[in-house]
Amino acid sequence: MIPMTLQDIADVTAGTLVLRGGATAETVVEGLVDTDSRKIGPGDVFVAKPGEETDGHLFAPKAVEAGAALVIDERELDLDVPQIVVANAVEALGALGTEVVRRVRSLGRLREIAVTGSNGKTTTKNLLQAIFSRRGETVAPIASFNNEVGAPITFCRLTASTRYLIAEMGASAPGEITRLTRMAKPDVGIVLTVGLAHAGEFGGIEVTLRSKTEMVQALDEGDVAVLNADDARVRTMAEKTAARVVWFGRGDDADVRASDVTTSLDGTRFTLHVPGEEPVDVHFAVIGEHHVTNALAAAAAAHVEGVSAADVRDALQEVTRAERWRMEVVHRGPVTVINDAYNASPDSMSAALRTLAQIAPPDARTIAVLGEMSELGPYAIEEHDRIGLLAVRLNIDQLVVVGRGARALHLGAIAQGSWSGESRFVEDADEAYTLLEAELRPGDIVLVKSSNSAGLRFLGDRLADLAEGRDA
Incomplete structure (x- = not known):
């Protein structure tokens, strides 16, 4: 996290600062932020989030033993460490993540690429990370940190030297993607697919469509929407965004497309076509033609950001698997x-x-x-x-x-x-x-x-x- 004083964090989270352990309001914190006490190390911030099965407050002592410099909690605890007592720990975490993004944005270098969709978000996120980390410091979610807790934890990992933020934005109900984009509005928003994943929670495919559309509706005129030309529902989103649209897909009408796709046990091969460049052949170690869609989405976002097709190819060919337990x-x-x-x-x-x-x-x-x-x-x-x-x-x-x-x-x-x-x-x-x-x-x-x-x-x-x- 970027350096912030305890008072800054208390102000951002609308919390009450409890000074202990010799700290002052001007004590600076710049460690990682997490709700899992097992991931806390010296100088980090532990957010004691109440959960459905357990209560994060019970694990605050372990976080302090591990070296936590600050605990954000919903009730004051008998711990010899500064605390910020807030009304709602999840909302406080979101507010902190939003402020970290705002401050890093103000430095003028940060670009955010966000991805949503019913399938393929985590794989595409990993591919984006592989591409952009070759160009500068890149922060991306660990595993599938894509909700109101996981996303701000990722946002809090930004530093003053971060050049790219890769955000995975998931949702199980309408309005959740809108909340995430308000924390960190993308410069480039990718929509992969609209399918039946979580349809039971959403209440139907049309509600899913409206929820995924929230991504492109958050984009401004100077932003770019990267949309799947092969998905009929995603195509409708072009009419609902102020952003410039770049299409990816398998068809000839896509701006960034793939041809000559073959798949075998040693991976997937295809030819990548990008506007204004010669086609390049890609040997992608991840098996399955459906992962070509994810690769094309990442390639399209990279193209928008000025990454050459050859550099995209080189990055994709270094990826050996989509993610643990994914193909x-x-x-x-x-x-x-x-x-x-x-x-x-x-x-x-x-x-x-x-x-x-x-x-x-x-x-x-x-x-x-x-x-x-x-x-x-x-x-x-x-x-x-x-x-x-x-x-x-x-x-x-x-x-x-x-x-x-x-x-x-x-x-x-x-x-x-x-x-x-x-x-x-x-x-x-x-x-x-x-x-x-x-x-x-x-x-x-x-x-x-x-x-x-x-x-x-x-x-x-x-x-x-x-x-x-x-x-x-």
Whole structure:
């Protein structure tokens, strides 16, 4: 964080400053800011946020033991460290993040590139970080820090020398993206897709569309909206923004586009076309044609900021995986495991299954271990059934469906009479592991895919370890 006095922080957060430990109102703090006491080190700021399952105030002593220079809390605690007592810790964190961005902005060098969409935000964020970190100090979210807590934690990491802020902006309800853009208004706003992810929480696809549109509505005339030309719903956003629009996509009408796309177990290859430059060939280690969309979005934002196509190519080719547990390919022994179980929606589940079918050599057996796609609300049964049908149409050799929430997927698959494959239903990840432990054989390609709440990402790790011990 940029240096701020305790009084500055108290004023920004509308809190009451409690001086302890020999501090004064002019004592300067410039450490990291976090709500997780395990991440606090000497000089950092701990925000004691009450939660649904526990209360951050209970962990404040551990944060102080770790060296916290300041605790922001909702009630004064018996700790020998300065405290700022606020009415709402989350709102105070947001106010602090907003002020840090404002102060760094005032120095005149900071550019913010923000990304939203139903799928691909974290992957695109990582690609943007890979590109822009080659040009200057770049701050980007850790993991999926994209909500009212994670975003300001990221914003507070800015320093006076930060040149680029990469912001991932997620939402589970209308108005959340607007709040995030008010904390840190983007210069370049990227919208990837509008799909059924979180549709149950939003209340329908049209509400999702309106919520994602909040990104481009926050942009000013001098800003740029980077929009997916291949998504019909995203295309409608061009009419709702004052910003200049730059299109990315697979079609010839896109400003930044890809051609000659192929995918295999060693990654994805495509030719990148950028206005005013010669096409460049890219070998992208992340597998799956759907990740080309994310790469194009990052390339388009980079183009807006004056990064050459060749530099984009070089950065993309250094990325070895989208993110932990996102289309993460693990070659161990004679079995290949694709662990994509950090998140799942109907669109990303479909894309992962298509990738599995595309990359498998003729003599390989394809196995899809699939869990629940959460937060679909009234769409859940229909969408799980549709994924089961897709697996059959793609001729996936074996399905292992895990958990009651995904049972409709299993039923959808076994209802098809023309399939040479097989689907089996198990209650939990342990049962799935036991089943596969007995059946995995050399040459198998195993996809593990589910929403985070299903917990299959750890099953994917266990299967990779199991595969390592198999004889070829």
